[in-house]
Every structure is written in C-alpha cells, then in structure tokens.
Amino acid sequence: MAGDQSYQLCINHMYSGFNAAISDSLLYDYNDLPVVDLSQPWWNQTIRQNLSINDVLLTEVSDLIFSYYDVIYFNKQIMDEYDIPYPYEKVKDGTWTWDYLASITKLVGKDVNGNTKSDSEDIFGYIADQNGSTHTRIIHANGMTMASFDQAGHPTLENMMNDKLQSVIDKYYDLVWNDHTYYAGSTGDVSCTDMFHDGKGMMMHTQTTRLPLLRDVTFEFGIVPLPKYDEAQDGYHSMASSQMMLLPADMTDPEFEGVILEALSYESYRLVVPALYEVVYENKLLRDSESQEMFKLIRNSLVYDFNWVYGNGNDLSYLIFNTVGSKNRDAASYFKKVVTGSQKILDRVYEDVRANYVE
Numbered sequence: 001m002a003g004d005q006s007y008q009l010c011i012n013h014m015y016s017g018f019n020a021a022i023s024d025s026l027l028y029d030y031n032d033l034p035v036v037d038l039s040q041p042w043w044n045q046t047i048r049q050n051l052s053i054n055d056v057l058l059t060e061v062s063d064l065i066f067s068y069y070d071v072i073y074f075n076k077q078i079m080d081e082y083d084i085p086y087p088y089e090k091v092k093d094g095t096w097t098w099d100y101l102a103s104i105t106k107l108v109g110k111d112v113n114g115n116t117k118s119d120s121e122d123i124f125g126y127i128a129d130q131n132g133s134t135h136t137r138i139i140h141a142n143g144m145t146m147a148s149f150d151q152a153g154h155p156t157l158e159n160m161m162n163d164k165l166q167s168v169i170d171k172y173y174d175l176v177w178n179d180h181t182y183y184a185g186s187t188g189d190v191s192c193t194d195m196f197h198d199g200k201g202m203m204m205h206t207q208t209t210r211l212p213l214l215r216d217v218t219f220e221f222g223i224v225p226l227p228k229y230d231e232a233q234d235g236y237h238s239m240a241s242s243q244m245m246l247l248p249a250d251m252t253d254p255e256f257e258g259v260i261l262e263a264l265s266y267e268s269y270r271l272v273v274p275a276l277y278e279v280v281y282e283n284k285l286l287r288d289s290e291s292q293e294m295f296k297l298i299r300n301s302l303v304y305d306f307n308w309v310y311g312n313g314n315d316l317s318y319l320i321f322n323t324v325g326s327k328n329r330d331a332a333s334y335f336k337k338v339v340t341g342s343q344k345i346l347d348r349v350y351e352d353v354r355a356n357y358v359e
Contacts, residue, residue: 001024001026005252007208007252008247008248008257009246009247009257009261010246010247011243013243014308014312015312018244018310018312019310019348019352021329022353023348023356025249025356025357027247028248029056029057029357030057030247031055033247033257035259035262036258038057038060041267042268042269043060043062043148044061044304045104050303050304051304051309051310052144052352053153053354054358058246059246059309060244061240061245062261063265064245064268065243066242067242068243069238069240069298070137070141070205070208070226070238070239071207071225071226072204072205072224073196073203073204073214073222073224074086074203074204074221074224075202075203076222077199077220077221078123079202082107084104084202087222088224088290088293095231096224096236097228098141098168098229100173100227101175102171102174104204105124105125108123108202109122109125110122120190120195121170122200123200123202124195124350125201126176126201126202126205127196127201127204128204128206129205129206130320130325131321132321132325133241134321135241135320136318136320138205138323139168140238140305141228141237141238142228142229142233144160144168145303146160146307146308146319147306148160154347155307156343157316158337158343159246160319160335161335166331169320170329172320172324173324173327174325180191192204193213193214195331197217199217199219199254205226208295212285215285217266220288222287223294224294225238225297226238236297236301237301238302238303246263307342307346312345314338314341315341316338316339316342319335319338322334
C-alpha cells in the first residue's frame with residue numbers, strides 16, 4: 001500500500017489474507033500479465049477453470065512452487081502375508097476404486113493384545129490422518145469439487161450436497177468404522193505415520209510430505225493415488241496443497257514480471273522438478289520403479305477447488321471430517337446448517353472481484 005515496489009511476487013497460503021487482498025484491490029490479474037503462457041505444462045491446468053471469477057485470475061501456481069498431495073502408502077509385506085496383489089495394475093487399468101480398497105482392508109486386522117479395542121498395538125488394514133484437510137480430499141478423489149459455477153459464472157455450493165456425495169460418505173464411513181480395520185492417527189496414542197513405519201498398517205492415507213519419515217523402514221512399501229469413485233470415473237484426482245502465487249496490483253513493469261516469472265517456472269519444470277524426482281524421490285525415498293510412475297501420475301492429477309482456496313477455512317470445507325470423523329453419516333443435516341454461512345464468504349469474494357477488477 002505504501003507503493004515502495006519492494007516486492008514483485010508473494011507466495012502465500014490461501015487462508016493468510018488472500019481474500020482481504022482481493023477486497024483491498026491489491027492483486028494483479030494473471031490474464032493481463034505479458035509473456036506468461038498459462039497453457040504451458042509448468043502451470044497448473046485446473047486453476048484457470050476452477051479459480052477464475054468472470055475471467056479474472058488473481059492467483060496461480062507453477063512448478064516454481066512445491067506442491068504436496070495425498071496418496072495411499074501400502075505395506076508389501078502385509079499384502080504378501082494376506083496374498084493380496086499390489087495395486088499398481090489396478091491403478092493402470094482403472095479399477096483402483098474405494099470399493100476395492102475397502103474390500104481388501106477388511107481382510108486385514110488383528111487385535112494383537114486381545115483387549116477387544118483398537119489401539120496402537122494392533123494391526124490395521126487402513127490407517128489415516130484424523131484431520132480436516134485429509135478428509136476433505138476424499139471429495140476430490142471421487143471426482144467432485146465443493147464449489148461449482150452457475151450459468152452466470154457465480155460460485156455456488158448448492159450443488160455439493162447430492163446423492164453422489166452421500167454415497168461417498170456412506171462408503172467412507174463403512175471403510176473407516178468397520179471393526180478393527182481403521183486407525184485414526186491423531187486420535188490414537190501413536191501417529192499414523194509411526195504406525196505404518198512400525199508395520200502396523202497395510203494401507204495409509206496421508207501426504208507425500210511423510211516420505212522422509214519412512215526412509216528407514218525395514219519392509220518394502222509402495223505408493224498409489226487415492227482411489228476413484230468407480231471404474232467409470234475419468235482418471236485419478238488429488239486436491240493440490242501448495243502456497244499460492246500472488247502479484248501486486250501496482251507493479252510498474254508487468255513485462256519484466258512476466259519474463260522473470262515465466263523463466264523461473266520453466267526452469268523449475270525443466271531442471272528442478274526432474275531433479276526432485278530423480279535424486280530425492282527415485283533414489284532416496286521411493287522403493288520401486290512402479291512407485292515412481294505412480295508419483296508422476298498423481299502429480300499430473302492435481303486439482304484446485306474454489307471453496308478450498310477462497311472459502312477461508314469455512315465449515316463446509318470440513319464436511320467429511322465433521323461428519324464421518326465424528327461417526328456421523330448425516331451429511332445433509334450438516335450441509336444445511338453451514339451452507340449459508342459458507343456461501344456468504346464466496347459471495348463476498350465474487351462481489352469484491354466484480355467491483356474491483358471487472359466493473
């Protein structure tokens with residue numbers, strides 16, 4: 001606001017003042033930035049479709065920014081013990097679904113200490129972080145988003161609660177609350193990563209950021225994407241988690257900004273990302289060539305969601321966590337209770353963009 005031109009790029013979490021910056025007209029429209037070609041592969045290709053407001057795009061993500069994402073880790077030793085095939089071929093032929101995941105996790109589960117309770121001494125078919133963002137990504141893995149757009153281009157949440165979402169919630173509820181197949185990381189006395197590290201879980205849903213913590217495990221493990229809703233779903237999806245790239249509205253040399261940003265993004269795509277995969281992931285963290293292939297597939301399936309980016313952590317963002325995570329299937333009642341307040345946040349962003357950048 002002082003106009004001192006100290007910075008030309010801000011790398012910022014979407015909850016940290018992003019909406020306020022829009023309201024205060026502090027951001028520059030990426031669609032007006034010279035030189036930058038947002039159709040190139042070093043730019044995420046879902047952002048323009050999912051985050052634009054009336055053809056105004058106030059944030060972007062390129063390979064300049066590190067993105068992490070959700071995956072399923074699997075313990076090969078446990079799968080061998082139960083004679084369950086590794087899921088790589090299921091992923092490749094499009095049959096890696098939540099139904100299939102549930103069917104194999106139900107085969108695994110041991111009450112090791114015999115106390116009839118699920119605790120950190122037992123063996124589980126499925127373990128996961130018990131937090132809001134992990135649960136939210138179940139929506140995107142099933143080929144859905146929280147927000148959509150009406151015919152006028154207005155973001156709306158009214159289409160989120162439908163028969164498919166209820167089906168997703170029912171399936172996920174059955175997966176995590178069936179007897180002795182599920183361990184919730186933060187509600188137990190040991191984290192889910194430590195449980196998996198110690199060989200006490202066949203499947204683990206968490207983020208790729210946990211890979212360094214598994215470098216010294218004594219068993220072989222693999223990585224696959226989050227499953228699909230059904231075999232008819234078009235590909236695998238993971239909601240992207242990254243910082244967002246913001247540009248100041250009062251930049252004095254947009255062409256310079258565009259040249260530098262495009263160059264940094266391109267060189268990251270050409271040099272940094274391959275080095276990350278080949279040096280760090282392939283040679284140090286991943287255990288087999290199939291996991292390397294899966295890792296690249298997952299990276300190319302990242303999606304951004306309007307409600308997650310602009311919703312500022314509203315209640316609807318954590319619908320699955322606040323229902324299934326609390327052993328509740330009644331998503332419709334929760335949706336009805338929180339949708340109005342959540343929609344108001346999106347309405348405010350929409351009106352601020354129209355007032356400050358369109359009209």
